[in-house]
Amino acid sequence: MGAVGPMTEAMYYILLTLTVPSHGYQLMSAVTQASRSRVRMGPGTLYGVLTRMETDRYIEIVSDDGRRKTYAITESGRAALRAETDRLRAMLDDQENWRGAKGCLTESNGPKELTD
Amino acid sequence: MFDRVERPERADGLVRKWLPQDLYSIDQMESWLTDMAAEGLFLVSIGACFAQFRRGGARNVRYRIDVLSRELTTDELVLYDSCGWHWVLTKEESRIFGGDIEFYVFQADEDATVPELHTDPMEQANSLRRLNRACILDALWALMFVLLFLGLSVYPMVSFHELGRFLLYGPTNGGWMQIPVWIFWTALYTGRWRSVRRLRKRLLLGEPLDHRAGYRRRFRYGVLRMAVPLGLIALLVAPLICAQAAGGGNFQSLLLPEGTPDFPVVRLTEFRGRGVEDGVEGETRHKWTVAGAVVDEIWEYGDYEEDGAQIELSTVCYRLPFAWTSTLAFDALLDDGFYEGIHENYYVGEITPVSTDLVDEAWAAAPAGDNGGRFALFVRDGRYIVQTFYSDHTTDFSGDPDAAAAYRDRCVERILPLLARRLNG
Numbered sequence: 001m002g003a004v005g006p007m008t009e010a011m012y013y014i015l016l017t018l019t020v021p022s023h024g025y026q027l028m029s030a031v032t033q034a035s036r037s038r039v040r041m042g043p044g045t046l047y048g049v050l051t052r053m054e055t056d057r058y059i060e061i062v063s064d065d066g067r068r069k070t071y072a073i074t075e076s077g078r079a080a081l082r083a084e085t086d087r088l089r090a091m092l093d094d095q096e097n098w099r100g101a102k103g104c105l106t107e108s109n110g111p112k113e114l115t116d
Numbered sequence: 117m118f119d120r121v122e123r124p125e126r127a128d129g130l131v132r133k134w135l136p137q138d139l140y141s142i143d144q145m146e147s148w149l150t151d152m153a154a155e156g157l158f159l160v161s162i163g164a165c166f167a168q169f170r171r172g173g174a175r176n177v178r179y180r181i182d183v184l185s186r187e188l189t190t191d192e193l194v195l196y197d198s199c200g201w202h203w204v205l206t207k208e209e210s211r212i213f214g215g216d217i218e219f220y221v222f223q224a225d226e227d228a229t230v231p232e233l234h235t236d237p238m239e240q241a242n243s244l245r246r247l248n249r250a251c252i253l254d255a256l257w258a259l260m261f262v263l264l265f266l267g268l269s270v271y272p273m274v275s276f277h278e279l280g281r282f283l284l285y286g287p288t289n290g291g292w293m294q295i296p297v298w299i300f301w302t303a304l305y306t307g308r309w310r311s312v313r314r315l316r317k318r319l320l321l322g323e324p325l326d327h328r329a330g331y332r333r334r335f336r337y338g339v340l341r342m343a344v345p346l347g348l349i350a351l352l353v354a355p356l357i358c359a360q361a362a363g364g365g366n367f368q369s370l371l372l373p374e375g376t377p378d379f380p381v382v383r384l385t386e387f388r389g390r391g392v393e394d395g396v397e398g399e400t401r402h403k404w405t406v407a408g409a410v411v412d413e414i415w416e417y418g419d420y421e422e423d424g425a426q427i428e429l430s431t432v433c434y435r436l437p438f439a440w441t442s443t444l445a446f447d448a449l450l451d452d453g454f455y456e457g458i459h460e461n462y463y464v465g466e467i468t469p470v471s472t473d474l475v476d477e478a479w480a481a482a483p484a485g486d487n488g489g490r491f492a493l494f495v496r497d498g499r500y501i502v503q504t505f506y507s508d509h510t511t512d513f514s515g516d517p518d519a520a521a522a523y524r525d526r527c528v529e530r531i532l533p534l535l536a537r538r539l540n541g
Binding site for chain 2: 008009010011023024025028039040041042043044045046047048049051052066067068069
C-alpha cells in the first residue's frame, strides 16, 4: 500500500471518476467532465497514475479482454478518497473561518492587519 | 487501431547517428530528437550507442519519452494515438532484479493542438521513482563488483612476495581484467542515476521537464568523460612502454646459426663449444605481462659429440620497466624456486649466493635429485633478471654433494662472465 497523504490532482480525479468503472478513454473524458474542463489529463499521466494506484490497491481491474482494461475503485481507494475529500473540505472550512481571511482572496483587497 | 509512425521497409537509406545521451536523460533526448526531425530525420530505432533515422521532409515534431514498468496494451496505445501521440518505438531495459523498465517514445506534430503527454509534474516524478531506484541499485551492484574484484586482486599482494610475483608475471588471477569493466559500468549507471535524480528534482518542485533542454554541452562532456579514463590508462601505460623502448638496444644480439634472440642470453654452443652433433634445436618465446615486464625465453638441446650426452640449456629473461622493482621481483623468484619452462616445469632446489662483482646479484643451484639434475643460475642486474638452467643427462651427482657443488661452480665460472658481458653490453 502506498503512503497515505495529500493526493495529486490527477490521482484525486481518477479515484473520483473510477467510482464508475471505466476504461482509459472513458476515464480521460470523465476527468475532463468532472473537473468541468479545468483538468485535461495527458495519457502519460493517466497510465502512470493507473499503474501506481493499481500497485497500491486503490483501484483494480474489473475486466480485461486482452485489448481493453476496465478499472474500478477499491474499498481502500474509497477510504483514501474520503480522507482526501475531508482534508480538502477541512482546509476550505479553515480558510472560511479564519478571522483575517474574509475577503482576503479577492483581488481588490490588499493584505489586512490582524486586530483583536 | 492506432497509427504507428511511418517506418521504412528496407534498411537502405537509414541514417545512423551517435547518441548524445541515453534514454535516461529524457529531456535532452526529447530535445535532440526534435532537432533531428527539424533536419528531416525521424527516429526508427535506438541502440546502445547509435540511433537510426529515416529521411523525410523536415518539420517540427515533438518527441516525448514515457517510462513505464509494464508494456502498454493495444487499447492503451490507441488512447495515446487518439490524444495525438503516435507511438514510435519501445526500448525495454531488462534487469535481473526489480523487473523490466519500458521506455516508450511518442511523437506528435508541433503545430497540432495536442495536450502534453504528462500534465502533472508530481505524477511524472512518481513515474520516475522506480527508474531512480533501479539506477541506484545498478550503480551499487556495479560498485560492489569493482570492490570485490579489487579486493580479490589486491588482497594476495599484501605480502612482498606476491607483489614481486606480480611484477614478474603480472596478475595471477583474472580479477584485474574485470576491474576496468566494472568501473565502466559503475560510471555509466551513476551517470544515469544523476540524470534521473536531476529530472525528479525538477518535477518534484512542480516544474515540467524542459523538452528543449540543451544537450550539446552534455554531449561534449560525455565525450570528455570517455576520453579522460582512456587518457589516464594511456598515461599509466605510457611510462612502461617508454621505459621498455628506451632499453631496447642495450645488449648485443648474438650471431649464431640458429637465430639471433634479442635478449641477453648465453647460447648452448657458446657454453659447450661448437662440438654439438647435428646442430642445436630448440624454441623461443616472447611475451609481455600486464605489469610491464618483457619475458623472453629460449630452450635449446642437442647431443654433445665427444660423449654423445644429451645437453639442454634454458634461459628466461625478465626485463622489468624499472630497475628499482627488480630486487622485489628477484626475491619472489628465488622464494618460488619453481621454473615454468616452455615444455617442462620443475623445482630449482637449494640455491646459494654467488660472490661476484660482474652483476648486481647472483645465486646458483647445484644439480640434485629434487631439481632433476639441473644446474641453475639466477642473475639480477639493473632491470634484468635472468634465469639459466643447464642439464647434462649423462652426469649423475646424486649422493655426491661435493661433486655437485664443484660442477655448479664450474658452470657459474663459464656462464656468468658471458652473461654479464651481454647484460652490460
